[in-house]
Amino acid sequence: MRILLVGGAGYIGTHVALAFSKRGDTVGIYDNFSTGLKQNILRDSEVYEGDILDNEYLHEVISKGWDALIHLAALKAAGESMVNPEMFSLNNISGSVNLMTGCSLYDVKAFVLSSSAAVYGEPEYLPIDEDHPTRPENYYGYTKLSIEGHLDWYHRLKGICYASLRYFNAAGYDPHGLMTGLEKEPANLIPVVMEAAAGMREKVLVFGDDYNTPDGTGVRDYIHVTDLADAHVRAVDYLLAEQQSITVNLGSGHGLSVMEIINETRRVSGKEIPAEFTGRRPGDPAKLVASSKRAKQLLGWCAQHSDLESIIKTTWQIYRKTT
Ligand code: WQD
Numbered sequence: 001m002r003i004l005l006v007g008g009a010g011y012i013g014t015h016v017a018l019a020f021s022k023r024g025d026t027v028g029i030y031d032n033f034s035t036g037l038k039q040n041i042l043r044d045s046e047v048y049e050g051d052i053l054d055n056e057y058l059h060e061v062i063s064k065g066w067d068a069l070i071h072l073a074a075l076k077a078a079g080e081s082m083v084n085p086e087m088f089s090l091n092n093i094s095g096s097v098n099l100m101t102g103c104s105l106y107d108v109k110a111f112v113l114s115s116s117a118a119v120y121g122e123p124e125y126l127p128i129d130e131d132h133p134t135r136p137e138n139y140y141g142y143t144k145l146s147i148e149g150h151l152d153w154y155h156r157l158k159g160i161c162y163a164s165l166r167y168f169n170a171a172g173y174d175p176h177g178l179m180t181g182l183e184k185e186p187a188n189l190i191p192v193v194m195e196a197a198a199g200m201r202e203k204v205l206v207f208g209d210d211y212n213t214p215d216g217t218g219v220r221d222y223i224h225v226t227d228l229a230d231a232h233v234r235a236v237d238y239l240l241a242e243q244q245s246i247t248v249n250l251g252s253g254h255g256l257s258v259m260e261i262i263n264e265t266r267r268v269s270g271k272e273i274p275a276e277f278t279g280r281r282p283g284d285p286a287k288l289v290a291s292s293k294r295a296k297q298l299l300g301w302c303a304q305h306s307d308l309e310s311i312i313k314t315t316w317q318i319y320r321k322t323t
Contacts, residue, residue: 004061070112221289
């Protein structure tokens with residue numbers, strides 16, 4: 001099969017590329033390399049350097065004949081989306097519509113969207129299933145919800161089948177160490193903790209120790225990126241076989257606290273990792289955990305690598321090389 005990965009040079013995209021390439025599919029990477037890394041592009045991929053806002057070049061690439069398009073090109077800093085919404089509507093919403101239009105013009109019938117748990121907002125019940133109300137608390141989450149809405153119209157009007165994959169907290173690295181690119185200036189917990197362990201930053205700030213959770217720190221559902229990648233392969237196969245659109249959560253189904261992440265990284269790395277408690281980060285819920293029942297039912301998918309030890313070990317094996 002021929003699979004076009006838009007945003008395929010990013011952290012998740014490179015792992016998705018690896019999964020398709022491992023089973024012998026031809027992978028095309030379309031990326032503007034604003035955050036994506038050339039070092040992670042597999043040798044046998046077709047590489048197209050371009051922006052999703054450059055409709056002419058984008059459509060030229062989409063016209064090259066693809067069985068499926070996977071859209072991972074988005075701005076994802078939730079905090080920044082509240083200060084610079086214009087950037088997010090342009091890149092995330094307009095850029096996605098450009099992709100859908102390209103698929104409609106050049107008859108690409110399967111579209112996989114990298115969506116987010118951010119579409120749900122503050123949880124009303126746990127674990128969060130796909131029927132949970134969608135009330136995003138930040139503009140980033142709203143852009144993902146809006147893209148899902150556009151996709152639904154393109155499905156109805158143009159026959160494009162889509163899989164909207166709502167990721168919880170993506171984490172970990174390829175267990176064989178094939179992907180080595182580190183995120184620049186990360187804000188997410190695990191890379192921040194890793195940087196502190198590797199001596200790249202002084203300490204970890206723990207945002208809140210008074211949540212209603214067992215140790216008082218925030219609890220999230222961390223899903224290993226290799227598991228995420230596997231879900232993309234299954235989603236493409238599902239769309240091509242069933243010709244029906246789906247929306248599914250991708251999470252491990254269990255929560256880990258900030259302190260569990262820090263303590264496991266201390267254990268695995270043997271480093272002290274100074275941590276300082278500060279106030280809560282605005283907009284952070286106490287606990288987010290996914291129900292991934294639907295992904296299991298429809299895709300036969302379940303998390304295989306998303307236990308705490310695998311997530312931390314596979315990440316530390318990359319970061320330790322920087323020490
Ligand atoms: C995890 C926990 C923090 C950093 C974000 C996006 C979301 C999705 C995944 C893409 C929380 C705490 C964090 C730090 C800390 N992205 N923390 N110190 O906020 O759950 O989700 O990434 O779709 O949309 O919002 O992830 O890694 O930032 O935080 O204490 O320096 O770690 O308070 O409890 P989050 P995170």
